[in-house]
Amino acid sequence: MGYAQLMEAMGQVNDLLNTQSILNWDARTMMPEGGHETRGKQLATLSVLTRDLLVSAETRRRLDAAEAEVANFADGSVEKVMVAQVREAIDYHLAIPADLTRRRAELGSLGHAVWAKARAESDFKQFAPILEQTVALNREMAEAIGYSEHPYDALMYRFEPGETVATLKPLFNRLREGLQPLVKAIGEKQQPRFDFLERHYPVEKQHAFALAMAQKVGYDLHRGRLDTTLHPFEVSFTRNDVRITTRFNPNYMAASLFGALHEAGHGLYEQGVDPAYTRTPFATDLVGLYAVGGVSFGAHESQSRLWENHVGRSREFWQVNFAEAQNFYPEQLADVTAEEFFRAVNRCKPGFIRVEADELTYDFHVMLRTDIEAALIDGSLAVKDLPEAWNAKIKEYLGLDVPNDAQGVLQDVHWSSGQIGTFCNYTIGNVMAGQLFETAKQDGNIADGLARGDYEPLRLFMVENIHQHGRRYGRDELLIKATGRRLDPEPYIAHLTSKYSELYGL
Amino acid sequence: MGYAQLMEAMGQVNDLLNTQSILNWDARTMMPEGGHETRGKQLATLSVLTRDLLVSAETRRRLDAAEAEVANFADGSVEKVMVAQVREAIDYHLAIPADLTRRRAELGSLGHAVWAKARAESDFKQFAPILEQTVALNREMAEAIGYSEHPYDALMYRFEPGETVATLKPLFNRLREGLQPLVKAIGEKQQPRFDFLERHYPVEKQHAFALAMAQKVGYDLHRGRLDTTLHPFEVSFTRNDVRITTRFNPNYMAASLFGALHEAGHGLYEQGVDPAYTRTPFATDLVGLYAVGGVSFGAHESQSRLWENHVGRSREFWQVNFAEAQNFYPEQLADVTAEEFFRAVNRCKPGFIRVEADELTYDFHVMLRTDIEAALIDGSLAVKDLPEAWNAKIKEYLGLDVPNDAQGVLQDVHWSSGQIGTFCNYTIGNVMAGQLFETAKQDGNIADGLARGDYEPLRLFMVENIHQHGRRYGRDELLIKATGRRLDPEPYIAHLTSKYSELYGL
Structure with a gap:
């Protein structure tokens, strides 16, 4: 039952992530200008709930049960790979302190306006302080995620796993x-x-x-x-x-x-x-x-x-x-x-x-x-x-x-x-x-x-x-x-x- | 703090409900035909999570604290009315057994196709069994919600509170x-x-x-x-x-x-x-x-x-x-x-x-x-x-x-x-x-x-x-x-x- 229950939770995670994609698509193609502020809040709420669902005690309980259930399955079997991917992702997210995620999100929402103005005025100095903080936060992020050789490897992992x-x-x-x-x-x-x-x-x-x-x-x-x-x-x-x-x-x-x-x-x-x-x-x-x-x-x-x-x-x-x-x-x-x-x-x-x-x-x-x-x-x-x-x-x-x-x-x-x-x-x-x-x-x-x-x-x-x-x-x-x-x-x-x-x- | 925390949770509930509205709008205006099946699943997941968030132990804890906090506020004050509405809604949802909600949702998703065929063939007899079940389930719903005089009053409450x-x-x-x-x-x-x-x-x-x-x-x-x-x-x-x-x-x-x-x-x-x-x-x-x-x-x-x-x-x-x-x-x-x-x-x-x-x-x-x-x-x-x-x-x-x-x-x-x-x-x-x-x-x-x-x-x-x-x-x-x-x-x-x-x- 652990595996089926884990897949049920993963289905919900997928639903929530797809929902965020729909909201983002709508924001970029259809939404009237007035909608921006509350759309941001809707996306923030979904994002928090999705992460919470993924790493929740209940999901981890299901994951433990699923791991036990598939332990004797062949290596490379669909079930074994699915379960391993879930474990890897949960470990990844639990390694990043919530506070760091929050600070990065805040910087991100602040940064866009500063960048847009700096670009409009072609003046890097205006954007430099934000970029300093962005680099510092990403360095922190890299340390939290961990790496063997270069801290940048930890940042690429999210986009291009294996590349260093x-x-x-x-x-x-x-x-x-x-x-x-x-x-x-x-x-x-x-x-x-x-x-x-x-x-x-x-x-x-x-x-x-x-x-x-x-x-x-x-x-x-x-x-x-x-x-x-x-x-x-x-x-x-x-x-x-x-x-x-x-x-x-x-x-x-x-x-x-x-x-x-x-x-x-x-x-x-x-x-x-x-x-x-x-x-x-x-x-x-x-x-x-x-x-x-x-x-x-x-x-x-x-x-x-x-x-x-x-x-x-x-x-x-x-x-x-x-x-x-x-x-x-x-x-x-x-x-x-x-x-x-x-x-x-x-x-x-x-x-x-x-x-x-x-x-x-x-x-x-x-x-x-x-x-x-x-x-x-x-x-x-x-x-x-x-x-x-x-x-x-x-x-x-x-x-x-x-x-x-x-x-x-x-x-x-x-x-x-x-x-x-x-x-x-x-x-x-x-x-x-x-x-x-x-x-x-x-x-x-x-x-x-x-x-x-x-x-x-x-x-x-x-x-x-x-x-x-x-x-x-x-x-x-x-x-x-x-x-x-x-x-x-x-x-x-x-x-x-x-x-x-x-x-x-x- | 109870009131502010309750309002934070209600903000999330509102975000999730607005999200469902966006998904429904998209389904009716923009979505390619292929999207129907998984859109239904996305909506179902959101619907479950929203209801769970609203009636969760954590929200009820916040509600208790908020009620204590606003107890001495003037009757009719924004805070007191807000808190009373949340209490009323949570009581309403907790009165309806989860099993009944599930059976009604299942009947609802089944019913549309039967109705569409019956209407196309102008044959009420095909739809009658579904309607029998619909009436029975709504009667059950009315009993769960409660009413003073007529069971139909309990059903109208959701749409036109006070009307009987x-x-x-x-x-x-x-x-x-x-x-x-x-x-x-x-x-x-x-x-x-x-x-x-x-x-x-x-x-x-x-x-x-x-x-x-x-x-x-x-x-x-x-x-x-x-x-x-x-x-x-x-x-x-x-x-x-x-x-x-x-x-x-x-x-x-x-x-x-x-x-x-x-x-x-x-x-x-x-x-x-x-x-x-x-x-x-x-x-x-x-x-x-x-x-x-x-x-x-x-x-x-x-x-x-x-x-x-x-x-x-x-x-x-x-x-x-x-x-x-x-x-x-x-x-x-x-x-x-x-x-x-x-x-x-x-x-x-x-x-x-x-x-x-x-x-x-x-x-x-x-x-x-x-x-x-x-x-x-x-x-x-x-x-x-x-x-x-x-x-x-x-x-x-x-x-x-x-x-x-x-x-x-x-x-x-x-x-x-x-x-x-x-x-x-x-x-x-x-x-x-x-x-x-x-x-x-x-x-x-x-x-x-x-x-x-x-x-x-x-x-x-x-x-x-x-x-x-x-x-x-x-x-x-x-x-x-x-x-x-x-x-x-x-x-x-x-x-x-x-x-x-x-x-x-x-």
């Missing part, structure tokens, strides 16, 4: 070594034609086209919907209600299109989780307290980047689908070829802003932030020296002189909410996408599908190897099953090298 | 006596011109016009929004986020217009509650477990009916606003006068369906149901005899022969969810609206405002006398403060008599 400063170092070195020559070489080359992406594209048409492309790669509208937000995102309330958003700029159609494909990639992951895992720990991040089926932030990002970049920005995709784009936009694309469209959406141009970065330069923004966060946490970089360190890295990686703090160190919202440790997953995702795509393409059926615009074989490969498993296996366990090896940057570097060499005649 | 079979009897008698002659007399009169309401009105235009009229009477869009549903409703997530919906029929514009005005009336009530009562029992129905600022279902209905009928269906309203209607619909209303429009939207035509009934015949549908429910509960009417009793009453009141069960006894969804006791509030609301409107109009400033299209004086009268108080005072307490007397049907009967006599030349 030590594992990231060789990965980042190899990426810099492989990609920096490409960035440098492109700097001197002529840029492709780009004008037609900046024509007038009515927002309703963009919505319909973005949705059509998302559905083409398999996003299921019976279990989803597409809405409009300033920053695109995906959120699921179980596999049967997985919503995405994108942003619409009437004078730049690529933003909505690739935003939707990216989020549809996330959405496919959630829609593909085994129905048997619904409302279980395999569809719940019990450490991060977030209802999600994806096993890590990096694994999730691998799916969004795969569909956005490896599929959506491929020549093959537009050879097949450009006619449909022209049907949607007969005037705007009248004088454009599929090849021109493909080249335009792959234009590489180093810039200051991470969220606007192209496929090739994106990882430099991520590596810069990850290295800086680790240095802030271990004390080797002081907050006051941060802008200088940031600007030096942008110069080193991208050859650009950062003109002000707003376009530099103040651009991201993350630190304003008290969050440190979540940047590396973007690059992990890119690397993992490259690795999975290389393996998938070796299947002739998948390769043929891509060539003729049938994305179902590729999607089913991802369902089979990644999606269906939810959070049952670790990220590297999945990668080894799917590709025969752990995280390996070579396929990703090879993909970018070949693609950009050809595009820019390097 | 004994208080309704003279009210209904007087209404029948006052209104039946009007219905009869109109039957022989010529109907007004009506054709133009059934022209083609594009849905987007209807949305914009309905919203414009809702805003005209004071509905605040910074704290609200209008969406589309099959059945219009209003729901609030605190006074600062109060949403309404309406339905759109492209060939009948009156449905969306008066649906929106009706729901905007509900919305004004919620938007007008004293901000100091946010997240307190004065904005929480702790008995019905529903986050709402209105003091009873009937009081709420008085506000919707007031703005829908007394304002929105008045000659004055269209004398001022018909030009704007023509701006929205220049072609559809080209050959129509304000007077013709006013007469068309007041057409009186007895029919079978409650939700389509006009202002004059509506109460007969309500009285019929209330009397039948009371008779089912006290056993004087058997379920098997229900269709016959129903049809006889429709013949008696409206002179119509019910052709089948779908248009008769099976038309309403209420019984399918296990709910009995909630019909009388529609008529209470009509009566109360008549009484409040009569008093308000005696203020020259309000009457002038109505004549020139300024609805702010009337709205402020309602804020002052009804809205701001939330659930602090009982319904009749409010009425006495506002109009000098308890619920009184005479102003309502006078309003209908004068209006319909003039419209139909009686």
Whole structure:
């Protein structure tokens, strides 16, 4: 009975976390402005109750009973893994003093307004005191959670379990070594034609086209919907209600299109989780307290980047689908070829802003932030020296002189909410996408599908190897099953090298 | 400290109830079809946790301490009333065995599908066994809750506290006596011109016009929004986020217009509650477990009916606003006068369906149901005899022969969810609206405002006398403060008599 009772409690935890996701989705898409203050209180109440339910004496009693019940089950059995995950999460939460959680939440709600003003006035000094406190609190958090080598490892655990400063170092070195020559070489080359992406594209048409492309790669509208937000995102309330958003700029159609494909990639992951895992720990991040089926932030990002970049920005995709784009936009694309469209959406141009970065330069923004966060946490970089360190890295990686703090160190919202440790997953995702795509393409059926615009074989490969498993296996366990090896940057570097060499005649 | 701690717990209860409202709103407006099953589980979890939190040993400990703390406060003080309401609600919930709540919820989730099929096939016999169980369970519920005279009183308590079979009897008698002659007399009169309401009105235009009229009477869009549903409703997530919906029929514009005005009336009530009562029992129905600022279902209905009928269906309203209607619909209303429009939207035509009934015949549908429910509960009417009793009453009141069960006894969804006791509030609301409107109009400033299209004086009268108080005072307490007397049907009967006599030349 212990196991069944524990699963019942975990179902309730999952319900409460999904409820929070619904409230957050509503706040970002539908809520009138007046609702903010009390919505914050509703979310705070749910958050407290969820954590309390998870670590309650009653849940722990059930956990003890469940552990006894499954003690003789085979290692790796569903029941044994479920129970172990619950134990791990409860230990994690009990290790963090309630007072620390409270102080971080308070700082987080304070920090956003200070950051927003500092960014608006491009003045890092205004934000520095908040960041000092954020770093100090996260250091405390790291000590409470515990780590073997580097305190930053403890912070990454919540987002990318298993990843450490030590594992990231060789990965980042190899990426810099492989990609920096490409960035440098492109700097001197002529840029492709780009004008037609900046024509007038009515927002309703963009919505319909973005949705059509998302559905083409398999996003299921019976279990989803597409809405409009300033920053695109995906959120699921179980596999049967997985919503995405994108942003619409009437004078730049690529933003909505690739935003939707990216989020549809996330959405496919959630829609593909085994129905048997619904409302279980395999569809719940019990450490991060977030209802999600994806096993890590990096694994999730691998799916969004795969569909956005490896599929959506491929020549093959537009050879097949450009006619449909022209049907949607007969005037705007009248004088454009599929090849021109493909080249335009792959234009590489180093810039200051991470969220606007192209496929090739994106990882430099991520590596810069990850290295800086680790240095802030271990004390080797002081907050006051941060802008200088940031600007030096942008110069080193991208050859650009950062003109002000707003376009530099103040651009991201993350630190304003008290969050440190979540940047590396973007690059992990890119690397993992490259690795999975290389393996998938070796299947002739998948390769043929891509060539003729049938994305179902590729999607089913991802369902089979990644999606269906939810959070049952670790990220590297999945990668080894799917590709025969752990995280390996070579396929990703090879993909970018070949693609950009050809595009820019390097 | 007891009082402050109790209020903190009540804030959490309010947050959880508002959360349920958000999930329900989303399910009815935004959710993709796939989400239903797990949404039901999320709502069930929240519902259990909310009830558990309200009646928990910890909350009761706080309540005991709060009662001691406020014992010497003045009677009627905010603190004393708050504490008394919490005590009353906790006693109510503890009186109902958990097992009974569970059985009723199970029957409710079972009943809807059976009812829907029975209605589709117009076959009461299929639904009768469910209704038998519903009646039996509600009888059990009544016994658990307790009552002085009639078991139905115990069921009405949740929706219309203070109302009983004994208080309704003279009210209904007087209404029948006052209104039946009007219905009869109109039957022989010529109907007004009506054709133009059934022209083609594009849905987007209807949305914009309905919203414009809702805003005209004071509905605040910074704290609200209008969406589309099959059945219009209003729901609030605190006074600062109060949403309404309406339905759109492209060939009948009156449905969306008066649906929106009706729901905007509900919305004004919620938007007008004293901000100091946010997240307190004065904005929480702790008995019905529903986050709402209105003091009873009937009081709420008085506000919707007031703005829908007394304002929105008045000659004055269209004398001022018909030009704007023509701006929205220049072609559809080209050959129509304000007077013709006013007469068309007041057409009186007895029919079978409650939700389509006009202002004059509506109460007969309500009285019929209330009397039948009371008779089912006290056993004087058997379920098997229900269709016959129903049809006889429709013949008696409206002179119509019910052709089948779908248009008769099976038309309403209420019984399918296990709910009995909630019909009388529609008529209470009509009566109360008549009484409040009569008093308000005696203020020259309000009457002038109505004549020139300024609805702010009337709205402020309602804020002052009804809205701001939330659930602090009982319904009749409010009425006495506002109009000098308890619920009184005479102003309502006078309003209908004068209006319909003039419209139909009686």
